[in-house]
Amino acid sequence: MSGSAKPDNRQKGLVSREQRESLNAQRGQVLWLTGLSGAGKSTLAYALEARLYQLGRRCVVLDGDNLRSGLCADLGFTPAARHENLRRAAEVAKLFAETGMICIAAFISPTYLDRAMVREVVGPDDFSEVYLDCSLQVCEARDVKGLYQRARAGEIADFTGITSPYEPPLQPALTLMTSSLSIEDCVQQLIECLG
Amino acid sequence: MSGSAKPDNRQKGLVSREQRESLNAQRGQVLWLTGLSGAGKSTLAYALEARLYQLGRRCVVLDGDNLRSGLCADLGFTPAARHENLRRAAEVAKLFAETGMICIAAFISPTYLDRAMVREVVGPDDFSEVYLDCSLQVCEARDVKGLYQRARAGEIADFTGITSPYEPPLQPALTLMTSSLSIEDCVQQLIECLG
Numbered sequence: 001m002s003g004s005a006k007p008d009n010r011q012k013g014l015v016s017r018e019q020r021e022s023l024n025a026q027r028g029q030v031l032w033l034t035g036l037s038g039a040g041k042s043t044l045a046y047a048l049e050a051r052l053y054q055l056g057r058r059c060v061v062l063d064g065d066n067l068r069s070g071l072c073a074d075l076g077f078t079p080a081a082r083h084e085n086l087r088r089a090a091e092v093a094k095l096f097a098e099t100g101m102i103c104i105a106a107f108i109s110p111t112y113l114d115r116a117m118v119r120e121v122v123g124p125d126d127f128s129e130v131y132l133d134c135s136l137q138v139c140e141a142r143d144v145k146g147l148y149q150r151a152r153a154g155e156i157a158d159f160t161g162i163t164s165p166y167e168p169p170l171q172p173a174l175t176l177m178t179s180s181l182s183i184e185d186c187v188q189q190l191i192e193c194l195g
Numbered sequence: 196m197s198g199s200a201k202p203d204n205r206q207k208g209l210v211s212r213e214q215r216e217s218l219n220a221q222r223g224q225v226l227w228l229t230g231l232s233g234a235g236k237s238t239l240a241y242a243l244e245a246r247l248y249q250l251g252r253r254c255v256v257l258d259g260d261n262l263r264s265g266l267c268a269d270l271g272f273t274p275a276a277r278h279e280n281l282r283r284a285a286e287v288a289k290l291f292a293e294t295g296m297i298c299i300a301a302f303i304s305p306t307y308l309d310r311a312m313v314r315e316v317v318g319p320d321d322f323s324e325v326y327l328d329c330s331l332q333v334c335e336a337r338d339v340k341g342l343y344q345r346a347r348a349g350e351i352a353d354f355t356g357i358t359s360p361y362e363p364p365l366q367p368a369l370t371l372m373t374s375s376l377s378i379e380d381c382v383q384q385l386i387e388c389l390g
Contacts, residue, residue, distance in 0.1 A: 012237060013256065014245035023251065042207060050209035056218065058253070060294045061208065070316070071286035074279075084269075091266035092287055099255045099296070121265070 020100030024058050028097040030090075030122045031190065033106045034115060034169060035132030036161045037147055038139030040178040040186075041106035044132065047183050048104055048190045055191075059102035062089055079158065086114050090121035097126045102194065110166045128173040128193055136161045138179045215295030221252050223292040225285075225317045226385065228301045229310060229364060230327030231356045232342055233334030235373040235381075236301035239327065242378050243299055243385045250386075254297035257284055274353065281309050285316035292321045297389065305361045323368040323388055331356045333374045 021027055031048075033041045045061045052059045067089055068075070075081040086109055096103040109115050119127045139161065140148040151159035158164040169175075174193045176186045216222055226243075228236045240256045247254045259280075263270070267283055270276040281304055291298040304310050314322045334356065335343040346354030353359040364370075369388045371381045 012241055012260070014241050015248045019248060020253075023248065023253070046207050046209050053210045053214060053218065058215075058218070058294070060290070062290075065207070066290075070289065071283060088266060088283075092290065094265065095255070095257075095261075095287065096291075096294075099253070099291075101294070 017098060017100065020098075024100040026057050026100065026102060027195070028100040028102070029126045029128065029194065030093045030097050030103045030105060031128050031130055031194065032093075032109070032115070032118060032122075033104065033130045033132055034109045034172075035134060035178070036136060036139045036166055037108060037159075038142045038144060039132040039134035040183075041108075041132055044176070044178070044183065044186050044190070045104045045106040048187050051187050051191065052102060057102060058100070059104060060096050061104045061106065062093055062096075063106040064108075067092075077158070083114065083117070086118055087121065090118035093118075094122045094126070097122065108160050108166070110160045110164065112167050112170070115169065129169050129171075130190065130193065131169045131172040131175045132178045133168070133175050134178045212293060212295065215293075219253050219295040221295065221297060222390070223295040223297070224321045224323065224389065225288045225292050225298045225300060226323050226325055226389065227288075227304070227310070227313060227317075228299065228325045228327055229304045229367075230329060230373070231331060231334045231361055232303060232354075233337045233339060234327040234329040235378075236303075236327055239371070239373070239378065239381050239385070240299045240301040243382050246382050246386065247297060252297060253295070254299060255291050256299045256301065257288055257291075258301040259303075262287075272353070278309065278312070281313055282316065285313035288313075289317045289321070292317065303355050303361070305355045305359065307362050307365070310364065324364050324366075325385065325388065326364045326367040326370045327373045328363070328370050329373045 033045055035041055042063045045063060049059050049061050072085045072088055075085050086107060089105055089107060093103040093105050115129060143149055150156050151162040160166050174189060176189060178186060228240060230236055237258045240258060244254050244256050262284055267280045270280050281302060284300055284302060288298040288300050310324060338344055345351050346357040355361050369384060371384060
């Protein structure tokens with residue numbers, strides 16, 4: 001891939017990643033939560049973040065809401081714009097991981113290619129893919145944001161699960177059946193996944 | 196400005212900014228270093244970061260080199276692309292400040308409008324503008340990256356200080372005369388500026 005061939009101009013820092021991680025007493029890394037809209041990505045991301053803070057660990061949540069209101073406010077929802085949204089999310093996640101933080105990224109990221117790209121950007125050693133496995137039926141019944149209803153009414157183009165595909169991860173680091181597990185159980189498994 | 200009118204969908208977090216800052220025992224904020232190419236922005240940014248780490252504080256440096264090799268790798272150097280580069284830098288700086296980190300941003304950011312925009316994005320309460328005041332003569336004599344020579348040869352369009360203007364800040368939080376002060380003196384003043 002081109003990633004490793006890019007010139008790395010980022011060698012000027014005087015503080016090593018190891019020093020940053022030592023100060024924070026944790027390993028910088030990215031937990032990437034993928035799944036359908038309504039599968040519980042943001043809910044779990046924020047619940048995990050709260051639990052990690054109780055444990056004195058430093059983390060940050062990136063999701064569509066906080067990126068699309070700022071860094072990605074210029075992007076729409078075409079396939080190309082969605083891809084760029086994920087690329088920027090991955091680049092920011094990488095910056096956080098490099099400073100010794102745990103970055104919890106919550107994005108539908110529906111395709112193999114999307115997730116291969118974000119893994120490549122972050123770097124595979126720092127990247128753990130977590131699949132929030134929840135049936136379309138359950139997600140659509142929840143419809144917290146009313147998006148499924150709008151998608152069924154034809155008001156949203158390319159809505160994942162309805163009019164565009166979701167490709168479940170083939171080898172995720174962790175799969176969570178969010179329709180049957182409690183939030184607490186999910187958070188516990190995520191913490192074990194962090195190592 | 197439109198910033199305050201934008202819907203803020205980022206209220207889902209369970210960890211407050213105060214909790215993050217308390218855990219880090221510091222205030223999240225952005226120090227924005229502006230000045231000509233060769234004025235010492237990245238050098239000072241990394242020297243400050245190293246000193247802050249010795250003091251147990253959490254920080255991150257954002258500069259053209261680490262953003263343009265990743266998040267902004269899709270951007271060229273037209274005025275519009277440069278503006279977008281700064282906008283993204285400011286959005287990322289804001290994300291770091293919100294997690295309770297000290298973000299040291301080192302960008303030429305030559306115009307009043309550029310810097311008004313980044314201040315607006317970050318939020319004025321978290322933003323300190325630092326002007327690295329160094330004459331064009333000194334910067335051009337240093338020419339660490341050989342850019343001034345290339346600009347004089349006409350190989351670089353719109354090179355700040357040569358073929359496009361640098362507008363010095365009118366009311367910076369701090370001005371550092373980098374041609375006469377030592378790095379250590381500058382770092383000390385920057386630490387005092389952080390408060």
